[in-house]
Amino acid sequence: MGNVIKKSLVGIVIGGILFGATNALGFPFVFQVLFFGYAMLGAVVFIILDLPPLKPIGGVKAAGALVVFYAILSVAYIAGGAVWPQFDPEDEKGKIDKILKPKREQYEAGKVEVLLQRAKALDEKAKELTARLQALGAAQAPADQKAGGAAAPSATTAAASGDIAKLGEEQWQLQECYNCHKLNGEGGKKRGPELDNIGNLLTAEEIAKKILDPKSYKAEGFEKEFEKGKMPDKYKDLMEPSDVQALAGWLAGYKNASVNTPKPIKMK
Amino acid sequence: MKIWQRCLLAMFAIVVVLGGVAYAQAPSAPPVEFPYTGNRTAVWIVAQLHILFAGFILGAPIFVVISEWLGYRKQDPRYDRLAKEVTKVTVILYSMTALTGGLFIFVLLATYPQFTTWLINHFFLIFAVVYPLLFIGETIILYMYFYTWDAWKGEKKARHIALGVLLNLIGSITLFVIDGPTSFMNTPVRAEGVSPAEFLATASLWDKVFNYSWMPLNLHRLVGNVTFGGFIAGLIAAYMFMGSKKEEERAYYDWMGFVGNMIGVGALLFLPFMGYLLSYELCDYDASICPYMMADQLSMFFEMQGAMVGLIFLASNYYIWLSMKRIEGVERVRMTVIAPIVMVLLPIVMTKVLTDYPVPDATSLAFLLPLLLAPVILGRFIPLTVSSSTVIKVGFLMVVVGNAIWMTPHGFVPTGAKLVAELELPSDWNFLALMPAKNSAAFTLIFVTVVNYVIYNRAVSQGTIVWGKIDFASQFVLVFLAFSAIWTMGLMGAVRSLLRKYFHAYNLLPDFTAESFTPTLSYSAWWITGITVTFFAVVSFAIIVTLRPSDSKGHAHEGSPVPAGAK
Numbered sequence: 112m113g114n115v116i117k118k119s120l121v122g123i124v125i126g127g128i129l130f131g132a133t134n135a136l137g138f139p140f141v142f143q144v145l146f147f148g149y150a151m152l153g154a155v156v157f158i159i160l161d162l163p164p165l166k167p168i169g170g171v172k173a174a175g176a177l178v179v180f181y182a183i184l185s186v187a188y189i190a191g192g193a194v195w196p197q198f199d200p201e202d203e204k205g206k207i208d209k210i211l212k213p214k215r216e217q218y219e220a221g222k223v224e225v226l227l228q229r230a231k232a233l234d235e236k237a238k239e240l241t242a243r244l245q246a247l248g249a250a251q252a253p254a255d256q257k258a259g260g261a262a263a264p265s266a267t268t269a270a271a272s273g274d275i276a277k278l279g280e281e282q283w284q285l286q287e288c289y290n291c292h293k294l295n296g297e298g299g300k301k302r303g304p305e306l307d308n309i310g311n312l313l314t315a316e317e318i319a320k321k322i323l324d325p326k327s328y329k330a331e332g333f334e335k336e337f338e339k340g341k342m343p344d345k346y347k348d349l350m351e352p353s354d355v356q357a358l359a360g361w362l363a364g365y366k367n368a369s370v371n372t373p374k375p376i377k378m379k
Numbered sequence: 380m381k382i383w384q385r386c387l388l389a390m391f392a393i394v395v396v397l398g399g400v401a402y403a404q405a406p407s408a409p410p411v412e413f414p415y416t417g418n419r420t421a422v423w424i425v426a427q428l429h430i431l432f433a434g435f436i437l438g439a440p441i442f443v444v445i446s447e448w449l450g451y452r453k454q455d456p457r458y459d460r461l462a463k464e465v466t467k468v469t470v471i472l473y474s475m476t477a478l479t480g481g482l483f484i485f486v487l488l489a490t491y492p493q494f495t496t497w498l499i500n501h502f503f504l505i506f507a508v509v510y511p512l513l514f515i516g517e518t519i520i521l522y523m524y525f526y527t528w529d530a531w532k533g534e535k536k537a538r539h540i541a542l543g544v545l546l547n548l549i550g551s552i553t554l555f556v557i558d559g560p561t562s563f564m565n566t567p568v569r570a571e572g573v574s575p576a577e578f579l580a581t582a583s584l585w586d587k588v589f590n591y592s593w594m595p596l597n598l599h600r601l602v603g604n605v606t607f608g609g610f611i612a613g614l615i616a617a618y619m620f621m622g623s624k625k626e627e628e629r630a631y632y633d634w635m636g637f638v639g640n641m642i643g644v645g646a647l648l649f650l651p652f653m654g655y656l657l658s659y660e661l662c663d664y665d666a667s668i669c670p671y672m673m674a675d676q677l678s679m680f681f682e683m684q685g686a687m688v689g690l691i692f693l694a695s696n697y698y699i700w701l702s703m704k705r706i707e708g709v710e711r712v713r714m715t716v717i718a719p720i721v722m723v724l725l726p727i728v729m730t731k732v733l734t735d736y737p738v739p740d741a742t743s744l745a746f747l748l749p750l751l752l753a754p755v756i757l758g759r760f761i762p763l764t765v766s767s768s769t770v771i772k773v774g775f776l777m778v779v780v781g782n783a784i785w786m787t788p789h790g791f792v793p794t795g796a797k798l799v800a801e802l803e804l805p806s807d808w809n810f811l812a813l814m815p816a817k818n819s820a821a822f823t824l825i826f827v828t829v830v831n832y833v834i835y836n837r838a839v840s841q842g843t844i845v846w847g848k849i850d851f852a853s854q855f856v857l858v859f860l861a862f863s864a865i866w867t868m869g870l871m872g873a874v875r876s877l878l879r880k881y882f883h884a885y886n887l888l889p890d891f892t893a894e895s896f897t898p899t900l901s902y903s904a905w906w907i908t909g910i911t912v913t914f915f916a917v918v919s920f921a922i923i924v925t926l927r928p929s930d931s932k933g934h935a936h937e938g939s940p941v942p943a944g945a946k
Contacts, residue, residue, distance in 0.1 A: 137805045141791045149783040156693060156775055160700060165852040173621040180855055181915065184862050185908045191686060192904020195679040198793035200896040203676065207881045207896060214889050290670035290795060298795065302666065326571075341666040345886050348574045 115158050122154020206285050213351050279361020282354050286346065294365070302341060304330040307370035310363045319359035321375070323347040328375040337378075411489045418490035419894040423876070424910055425486045427869055429479035431914045434868070435611055436476050437550045438604025439469045440521075442612070442642045444543035451536050461635050463528055464926055465612050470525050471921040473518070494883045494890075502560045504584055513553040520546045551601065558596050559588030565878060566591035566664045567887045575887045591664040595657040596875075602649050606864060609643025614861035615922050617854040622927070630847030636857050637702060643860065644695045644828060651688075651821045654871070661878060665886070668878055674795045676897040680874050682788055683900060687867040689782030692824040694860050696778060699831045700771055701853040708842030712767040715758030718830055719765060719773035721750060725826055726777070726784060726819045733815035751826070767834045774827040781823035787811045793900075862911065869907035 126147040133143045168176060283289065289298030293305040309318065313328070321328045325342035336342070346355065413421040443462045450458030487495050499506050524542050531539035568586045570578045579587075616636035623629045662669040671677060703709050728750055736743040749756075789812035790803040810816055879885045881895040889895075 136808070138808070139791075139801050139803065141802060142787075142804065145787065146783070149779065152782075153776065153779040156779060157772070159697065160772070160775065162852070164704075164850040165855075167851045169621060169624070176855075177618075177621070177858065180858060181862070181912065184859065185912055188866055189901075189904050189908050192683055192907075193901040195682050195900055196791055196793040197899040197901055198676050198679065198897060200898060202794070202796075203896045204893075211881060211889050211891060215891050218889075218891065287667065287670070287675070290667065290675065302670075324572075339663070339666075343665045343667050344571060345575075345665065348576075348886065 114161050118154050118158045118161075121157075122151050125153070126150030209281070210285050210349070275357050275360045276364065278354070278357035279359075282350070282358040283361070286350070286358070288358075291341070302336065304333055304373045305370055306362060306372055307365050307367040308372035310366035311368060312372060312375055313363070315356070315359045315363035317375075318362050319355050322350075322355050322359060324379065327377070327379040329378050330373040330375055332373050413490065417894050418892065420906060422483075422486055422490055423873070423906060425479060425483045426876075427872055427907075427910045428914060429476065429483045430872060431865060431868070431910070432472050432476040432479055432917075433554075434600070434604045434607050435918075436469050436473050436521075437554050438606070438608030439465050439611065440524075440543065440547050440550060440608075441605050442608055443469070444540060444547055445642075446638070447536075447543060448540050451540060457631060457634055458638075460631070461612070461638060464635075465608075465615065466525050466528070467925040468611075468615060468918070468921050470521065471925055472918065473521060475917055475921075477514075491883070491892075494888060497888060498560060498564075498884075501579075501587060502563075502584070505556055505559060505588075509556055510553070513549060513556060517546065517549045517553055520549055554600060554604075555597050556588075558593055558600065559590075562593040562596045563587050563590050564884045565596075565661065565875065566593075567884050579887065592657060592660050595653070595660045599650075599653040599657045602646050602653050603868060605646040606643050606650060607868065609639050609641070609646060610857075610861040610864045611918065612639030613643060613857040614918070615639070615926065617857040618919070618922050619926060620854050626847055633705075633847045633849050636849075636854070640695065640698055640857060640860065641832075643864070644832075647691070647695070647864070648825050648828065651825070655818075657875075670795065671880065672874065672878065674789065676794055677874055677877060678788065678795075679793055679900045680870060680877075680903070682786060683904070684867065684870055684874075685782065685786040687863055687870065688821075688824070689778070689785060691860060691863050691867065692778050692782070692828060693775070694856050694863065696771070696774060696828060696831050698853055698856045698860070699828075699835050700775075701850045701856065703767065703771070703835060703838055705845050705849045706838045706842040707845060709767065709838045712834060712838045712841055713764040714767060714770045714830075714834060714837070715754050715761065716763040716765050717758050717761060718754040719770050721753055722773055722777045722823070722827055722830065724750065726781060726816075726823045729819035729822060730784075730810065730816045733818055734810060734813070737815065738818070754830075767838060770834055771831055774831055777823055777827050781820040781827070784811060784816050784820035784823075787816075862915065865914065866907060866911045869910055870903070873903050873907065 126149075129146040129150055130143045133146050138146075283294070288294075291299060291303035293299030294307060299305060313321070317328070323346060325340070325344050326337075329337040333341075350358075412418065416424065443465050446458045446465075447462040450456065450460075450462065484495075520542065524539070524546050527539055527542065531542075567575055568578060568582045568590050569575050613636050616632045616639055620629055620632035620636060623632055658669075658672065661672075673681060729747060732743045732746045736746075787804070789809065790798045792798050792802050804812055877897055879890075880897075881890050882888060883890050
């Protein structure tokens, strides 16, 4: 017991030092707590190292101990998963709906087309059967059998409403461009260039070209990223032309000369 | 289970595979809706269970054959017994693999009929011909391997080992083949300037299989399966140790637990590199996958992974610590003082070097190799030594430090979009959240574990192991390692699958269902735990059913204290 108290005290002292040091260095409170936690983990490890040997058990007792042990592990891992900050799927659901909307419409339209084709084929089969029955001299077959029949709802296209800036910003969020590019001082992890002055360097058409074909322009200082193809070559397949135009138009409006947006070099 | 029952089960699995293919060709039926779990989670549960069983039956035979070969070479019957006992459990779990595989196809076809049809059509040759043939071949070889064990002894042993090698060969090919469609869903074949759908129309089957993440996934799963097999062997040993009534049985299962753990940990040391290779290829395929994994929706999954890996390394080193205690004369073992110094310096120096010379710049090796080799080279000239106990304790300290570095995030937020200054690392300390620091942390854990095994081997060569006298707590450590390793497999399996985002096949075939969002870590942890517990319930049952009757049978005497150097 003395050992446990001694090591717990050492853990608390080291944890306290780490807490104070991280506080002095300007770490947010949550990190101070985290470092204190690491010190306590260390204390627990060293307490366990010097625990006296466990007395052997067998039979039902061992089985019971195992069940309890599994229960503890299960609760610990479920709780462990719950203590970290949780991503809210609701934030993503709306985004996904918007991104997939045009594709869903195409898909639904495709499905209707397939149904119409099937209905047409059935109709032709029915006509053929009627003709055969008539040829055999049978009674008048029920005419004009039509499978399906319901008019296909016309495939709706995404109506681009609202101003272009709003749509462009929405695309910036939907495509998660902020993960690689900094804009308005937010986002970016140096994977891609900061874009606050892009409007002074490229036109909306040129920006659209870069989005659709990432190999068309290379940003100065990002040669390695360009060679590795860091900017995904997928937006021409994922985005609607109107969405690309909206995003490019919105970005072209950024003309903040105080930000050092790297110079784009035309490659294609 | 008798042979005819097993054959029937294997036939059932084949019928399910072929039936699934036929079903996929039938006109589309309305998809079902699973109550409570929803369709995606239902598929997740069945798929993960299938992968766990499959992982074991593919991983266990690798070290079973190695163990059998070691037994043959060293003329040590314990290795042969270990190999046979693990094979017994493998045979039972093979049936479970077939059952869950069949269930997986049924659930997939019922819940996502259009996607399943699409996937089967693209890999028709694999699903309808290659995979069933390999499955049949593996079934035949596995049962031959098991049932010829006693008949092919003595002079015929080499023949039996060769059969085991063939079993592993077929098993590995089966894994590689089925990894084709799996990896294709993450990184579908593509070409520059052509849309994925257009390119897919002209791509050959080989193009589809040999995609960006195929080989990294093969390697990752292969090493992961060996780790898995090793830890399950440790689990078997722990159960049997707890149930043993005789000293000699306890001695044998103590030894088996040690061997299983050593194989598990040995393979585990390579897993971070394999995982790194896989994520490197995924990021290379599409750079937007990287932030999604590390900085956005899945970032906290990686925090949990860091915690789990840290716990696994702590537990495996604790097992060595307990193992050392049963070596008579261990107190005499000493090591150069350079070793603990390098342990302490490693995360600091490595972070600095890898920041200045990032991977794959080989310049970093010019700094790191001399540091790593310093205990071996400088240790010869500097006579200062410390006790093994001190080295191991410094090692534990560094495992905690390494784990702390691994787990320190850039920000305490679930997505980069919600990052605010109050939850973000100060900019001067941001290096703690970057890859050089994370790699250094991972390498520190590996280095400490290797040093601990070196100390253990030194203790073995200088002292006497008293098998069976290990602290009883060690058996719970073995159980903990198996449970935690499998839980982590489930977590990372979920991550790999979720990387497809709202696509069935990334950027190619969208998932229009309402469930195509990133679930929370908390929700995922519930299901991963549920799946792991279910898997453990079945495995525990299989161990008890297959190995309990052997309790009464006589075995070779391995219980008496064995001179450490003895074979």
